[in-house]
Amino acid sequence: MTSITHTTSVPKRSLFDHIENLLPKIVLAPTLVAGLVFVYGFILWTAVLSFTKSRLLPKYEFVGLYQYLKLFTNDRWWVASKNLLIFGSLFVVICILLGLLLAILLDQRIRIEGAIRTIYLYPMALSFIVTGTAWKWILNPSLGFERLIRQLGFENFSFDWLVNSDMSIYTVVIAGVWQSSGFVMALFLAGLRGIDDTIIKAAQVDGASLPRIYWRIIIPSLRPVFFSAVIILSHIAIKSFDLVMVLTRGGPGYSSDLPATFMYAFAFTRSRLAFGAASAMVMFGAVMAVIIPYLYSELRVKRNE
């Protein structure tokens, strides 16, 4: 807390001064009202909707936890949740491993580091819809990757994940990792650059090998970056919607549905408002469970500084 507000020496308080003192709050007011209504109010409204039996239009007849019971006995919801678990864990783990590897490689005094970094990171500038369009074509079961390998001489090669209901969710992982691992690399690279050189130099003088220095000293000191990366990636995973919509549209059938596409399907194309609202609230709970501990720790760190 700063004490700017107390340093002025105004002899007498006029109306003008009064307004001047209120100005900061007046400036902030529209945003705070918008936040209160459009974020907190709307979440509450969604929660209320989820306790009704609204279908095409909101109808405020309350049915308690009926929609949630329906949701948790809905096979499609479990497929979506299981897919989120598969997609989320693979996406987070592969992005972190790949991102860390790339960051360590790039941290070895590479001549054209700037250019390489730019290339690794450019997918982050693309829309998931563009990324999805590209990978949908690459993974095309007849003309894409399969054709390429067959033309190289492997006549019996087959790659049909995009239309195979057991494998379709993994195509989302492939495209998602391609899009986001460069970003994780940037996070780790920033972390690596922030490490105090002296400990590493001391270890080098002691004759420790480079892999050993990384394993024992550098990687453990990146723990905060790991923490941030896991949170950010999980958060992206839970909200994932665009990529599935363009790659597989949740199909074949609903084999690659994620909670976000599930919510969209029921709330907006199948006109089951309350049911969709219930699924949205479960998603909201999941994101908060990930984010609140993160924000808490971030803010606590800042206060301790």
Added chain:
Amino acid sequence: MNDPMVHTAPKTAGVFAGRLFIYGLLILMVFYFLLPFIVMVLTSLKTMADIRTGNLISWPREFTLDAWKTAWGSACIAVECNGIKVYFWNSVKIVVPAVTISTLIGAANGYVFSKWKFWGSEVLFSLLLLGCFIPFQAILLPMAQTLGKLGLSQSLAGLILVHIIYGLAFTTLFFRNYYVTIPDELVKAARIDGAGFFRIFWKILLPVSTPIFVVCVIWQMTQIWNDFLFGVVFSAGGNQPITVALNNLVNTSTGTKAYNVDMAAAIIAATPTLLVYIVAGKYFVRGLTAGSVKG
């Protein structure tokens, strides 16, 4: 960094092989990241006959811009066959006002949250911060109802409004975190000299704000241009943004698939954000990390 002590190790064959391995791996990954884009460009320059006989990375037998012309001006999206140009301009019409307004409000908010703290302002900031992270699914249904009541459903104005509202948390965060680093003494001195709220902002903070404006504008522009969820839920027909149009084009089930047109359309959709990234990559990365790590 430049300590000669560390680098006195003799350049043996082992060291050389190690360097070769590192560079080899790095170049391999360069191809991994570039290949999808190369495939897109190659495919967009081929004819459909060429696509059916060649493969993903085969060189086009003859280069043609037909797919690009079709994608821009005559490809069929839903029932209209006017290409993606209408949707491209829709996105421009959404991005310009939404980015401008959300950035300006964010700057003012950040100024208050950093230099005019009052009792409870830190708590309010934390509560606002949560807005960066909520899954938008939790607000879609009420927002659709509200836009309907306001007579803005499925209009560009409605979509602009939505982007401004849900962009404010981020823009405020950017400016607040930037202004916190500017010494309070400057503000105090100006106050003693009798400068008021707006004058201090105008004379002291605004002149040093260029970098954060660039970061914020790039972040917002990329977010809004690339948005799909709001676009698909809150717009329809001729008012859709380019991401929604691209998805409709790619996932249409009528007629024969023209993969070259899909790829050309995807590259067109990617061009504005890609250009910004190439021109101002440094600021783009700063936005990414500021928006996440400092969350």
